[in-house]
Amino acid sequence: MSDPTGDTPAVTVGGAPLHTGSRATRVLGLAALATIALWALYGLVWSPADREMGDLVRLLYVHVPVAILLYAGAGLTTFASAMWLRRRTPGWDALAVAAAELGVLFGVLTLLTGSIWGKPTWNTFWTWDARLTSTALLEVLLIGYLAVRRVDPSPAGGSVRASILGLLLFPNVIIVHYSVDWWRSLHQPATVTRLDPTIEGDMLVALMVGMLAGALTFAWLLLHRFRLAWLEQQVERHDLVAAVADRRAEGDPGAGTPASSNPTPTEPEAQPA
Amino acid sequence: MELVVHFRAAVALLGRFPALAGIDLDVAQGQIVLLRGPNGAGKTTLLRACAGLVPVVDGVAEVLGADVRRQPRAVRGRVGLLGHSTGLYDDLTVAENVRFWGRAARADAADMAAALRLLGLDGRLRDVAVGGLSAGQRRRTSLACLLARRPQLWLLDEPHAGMDAAARDQVDALMHQAVGQGATVLFSSHELDRATSLADRVVEITGGVALPEPAPAPASAPAPAPEKVVVDVA
């Protein structure tokens, strides 16, 4: 896969670029970069420290958007898998894998920022907080989904196996989330510092800008990753066409011109009446 | 006369390998057709594609009037496949295997008993666990499972392999009997002499395609088919 010595060194006659970018991604990317800068300024400079949490509240401007995008990735994977099962078009499969991979990325970030926040707050990197725990499980679910996709021998463009696993992903997330929530709420009354301080004014702006920056970044990454999956499908499709030609040539080495479609005149036996 | 198998430029994948690379094949009802070709030519895949077990990704593939490309389930229950791997449970006895597969396909108890008898499995072998059988005996058991179901299309992948002389004759007789009851048989074999004389038609397969058949084939399809088939589709 990594070897660029493709059999067809693609011809570039203007038009389609040799990468996954486009005008849309460039606009999106610039917007994302600008918002990220604004986000950093609001989050780290312009907004005040929280009365209780101090400057640590600034981690929430990262943590909350990133966590929401984790759920967005999982939800999108399930949606795309359901659509693939209905329509069976390869685009939905590309969307499912792109969203799942982004889900894993943002899941790692959620766990990282969560435990970095937890260290000074709870004096430990890990605590059996309901959200932290269910996020960890969700991360494992996503990793399992990608692991199955990796070993799935089905041709590109989607498989029933991957789609059903994707379909079950978000329902599982919901069940796991609520049961873990319920489990922890037994022991942990709401008096303990939790991840929801009162946020208003510039702090709210910082969080909102963070959400926007996260959403734009997510969209940009999703578009690129989707196109990458699409390219992978196309490569495999072309390999298949070549393999079919090879296979036919193996049949009749003499007149092995794959382009001229099958000249095999199978006898028209027993016409239907 | 109805076409039981109608393939046009069908491409079927084995994983990501195009085992069938645009094959054309027509088989009329009541024929016994031998698929011949070197190993890896695509015979097994063709037989499995006829049963809707292999995804056909391009071309036309119709079996028993159903489109197996889009609705592979439509032919299930009407075709019977004897594959390389026998599809039997090693821990169950011969009779239990035949009973399970027979009942799954809603076969009569009488048909199951008859199948066991016809294949010589109603004696001592009846209550032997399949895991303890020889290769030939396993194939006979699989054949009994298939026979009990009375499929309309028989797909036999090297039915003679691993069998002794008597059992091979038995297999041939079963094919004739099936055709006599209105079924159609597609099979492959390495016993070329035996198989060629058994078949109404020989289809040469190489590299995932069927070679054009020579015109003066001894038992060419259109003419003899009507006279051969006794139309008593039950």
Next chain:
Amino acid sequence: MSVATASLVAMSDGGYLAAGWGATIGLIGAYALITVRRGRRLSRRVPEGDRRWT
């Protein structure tokens, strides 16, 4: 951005903030880089008609 970095240092718990923000932006950046480079490599193997974006 350098304004942000400077104010990070001055803050209490600056290390945690730097780690959290840094890890997030760093990892996303790395992932973006990898994805874009994979796309560039793969594009060369796909004829133009199948790359439908401009």
Next chain:
Amino acid sequence: MWRDVVLVAERDLRIELRSRVATNQVAPFALLVLILFAFALDPDTGVLRTAAPGLYWVVVLFSGVLAVARSGSLDDTDGIRDALRLSGLPPAALFLGKALALAAQLLALELVLIGAVAVLYDAPLAGFPLLVATCLAATVAVAATGVLYSALVAGLRVRDTLLPLLLLPVLAPVLIGATKAFEAAFGAEHIGGWDWCGLVVLFAVVYLAAGHRVYGALMEG
């Protein structure tokens, strides 16, 4: 339909009777883990007794994964996969039949383990209606989920390592619910044990419905 369910369940159970994988391998393994827990957690401090509900369900889950893998491997040869697809058996019947057979084996395993926990950990068995209801619900939940996920990894070369990775996080709610219900039954905690049992029932229903619905597509894919 029910005729086919019984046919399939009977087949799986008959194979188990012949091969004795559950009785000779899975059950001894489960007991072994119970003993290993005693090494890991000092048996003199009463930790085992307090933690008995959780340890019990962890053991059920882990040995359950073994039983699930075995149940899946029965049908996971090329010939049998083909034959099942050709057999005309309704996929839903196949799913329910396999789940039924697996549930029967799991239930027997749970019974043995309950006795073992009572003896080895001195667990204070009590609250039998809740105990039985929880066992039944959790069994159906694990069986339905297990059959579905073993079909998801069928035919893959790495299915044996993949199955626990996929199955265990999904079953986490069953572990939580069944453990809490047991704690309530034993009187260790004053919590709504029946609510937790309800969670497990809900889980079982969801997965029975999901498996019933998608098993056919899965066999084709």
